Amino acid sequence: MASVKDVARLAGVSVATVSRVLNDSAPVTAGTRERVLAAVAELAYRPNAVARSLRTDATRTIGLIIGDILNPFFTELARAVEDEARVTGYSVVIGNADERPERQDHYVRTLLEQRVDGLLLCPTAEITPLVRDAVADGTPLVFLDRTLPGLDVPTVRADGTAAIGELIAHLTRLGHRRIAFISGPALLSTGRDRTAAFVAAMAGHGLPVRDEYLEAGDFQAASGRASAARLLALPEPPEVIFAGDNLMALGALDEIRARGLRIPADVALASYDDLPWFTHVDPPITAIDQPVQELGRLAVRGLAERIGGRPADPVVLAARLVVRRSCGENDSMEGSARR
Amino acid sequence: MASVKDVARLAGVSVATVSRVLNDSAPVTAGTRERVLAAVAELAYRPNAVARSLRTDATRTIGLIIGDILNPFFTELARAVEDEARVTGYSVVIGNADERPERQDHYVRTLLEQRVDGLLLCPTAEITPLVRDAVADGTPLVFLDRTLPGLDVPTVRADGTAAIGELIAHLTRLGHRRIAFISGPALLSTGRDRTAAFVAAMAGHGLPVRDEYLEAGDFQAASGRASAARLLALPEPPEVIFAGDNLMALGALDEIRARGLRIPADVALASYDDLPWFTHVDPPITAIDQPVQELGRLAVRGLAERIGGRPADPVVLAARLVVRRSCGENDSMEGSARR
DNA sequence: GATGCTGATGTAAACGATTACATCAGGCTC
């Protein structure tokens, strides 16, 4: 593959001049510029980004480590990050942690070795030594969706506390009192936050949170199904199952269907995270929608600031409740919010 | 950030010895090895993959350019590619062409400049000059899902001809005769192949393919919806809408629902591509399922062969029909295949 | 005890770009 040297030789100039033409980094005579560009075309020269990165100590690449690439929430997030990064002139290398800390660390390691300019991380566990080192080394880092306490790293995330409060209000207006929650892992900030918001909202409405109505899931479909199975097998099963993310909602839906139960007559269902196809389930599923596009965009902007050596502000956006019919009808208070 | 030189100095050896320890490339005394490893740990040394790649002319990275990251088919494919690549020791850089040729080319260019060892491409259009150049230059390349005629590049894909034949047979047994098809772009091999298979299967059952029942979509949800709208507005609308991919099926479903039509009583629906949530729609949607995992795995294996300078065999796997209830019931012939 | 081999290590050249510095011609100012 042709290198600057080949181009320089063919154009009858030095490598410095070639570089100057290609990067506009210094004035060059029109004639020289033309000869260089002709040589570039002739040789189908393609600059070697590896060599450039070695010299400039910048790869124009950022790493994005997501929790689970099969989770539509993360796919949409990846899409948003990608779009913003592209217009900012960055490439994105995506790592799929598959919700496994060791796999997250594998990608942190690989991406740091590849010398990405910065890292967008949706942490899959508590702080690992590797992440702590990266922070200490001053690697430009932004947490996305999830956060890790005790580290000086800006986080871009959504807050669903208010939306969960609205959901519980909606449920109580519909007459539901026995409400169960399938939580995400307590190791993850999103898992903890949503559980805390649920417990607080229940208390706010004077509703008890029974131990057996608090299921511990792991944000994956199988755990949603298993949790739903346990809940529905209780002597006094809940009237509502609220799943802490979309995959667990899918799992719960599987289990409800497998038991031949009707929604919402036999059991109501709500999901944290909204999905396009939730409108097509019978009945359409009430969900809490996160501003995913905006999260992705702002995360990239924040990371770009960090890469530029400037501080980045943490960002918290509000999630919002989307009422559909999976928790019951006749909730006249919210007719307008329905879609 | 520490480099080999720093490690060498601290360990009291030469850089060559450090490299030998780290890569096991030559015998080293136990004591020396220990001192080197101690220095590596002490400095939290992390090899610079950029420099290594420059020297070795290999990045241990492959590029994957998919059609649309919001399409679950491609996400699942990306997941499979990623898994196989990781165990093979490769990193994957994903590019999202968003079904736009110029964006595909953007990624081809970027990834080639980044000197990926090979490229997995789901072509978004006809041959572009850039792709032709890459082939001519001998870049290790494998086409995935879609193919481009006239280039000497192995393709890994699924063939749905038989499954489409089964689907038409299923539909005729249910008494349907007016069957419409929303095709993908004729520029894409998958678009052409599915249309051809549909036309052939119709002919095989003595059914006419009316012009107005052949809608041209673009594999995106909006086109599915628009096509469905046109079909349903016809003086004699079809009894069945068969969408050429999952996103267009989702769009068609939106339109059918918006018109308040019942499935399958008013109009039946089938989809090329299966999705987990198709079982949860009311009624569950009959679909053609592609062996996505296997496609991803085999594509990576093929590409690894190409990178190693060996030829790779083209791969064609069969898609299969999954009968559910969206086209009608009482089709006793297939009771066993239902799920 | 000369020779040759092997194992352990060091020196220095590459890889392909960018860029600090040097050079030189030409034109301007006084």
Add this chain to the structure above:
DNA sequence: GAGCCTGATGTAATCGTTTACATCAGCATC
């Protein structure tokens, strides 16, 4: 016309690895 500036270009160092080649000590062989 001396001095200086500017524009256009070239030379060579540099980034952090890997690796070909060189060196040297120790030991076995005859």
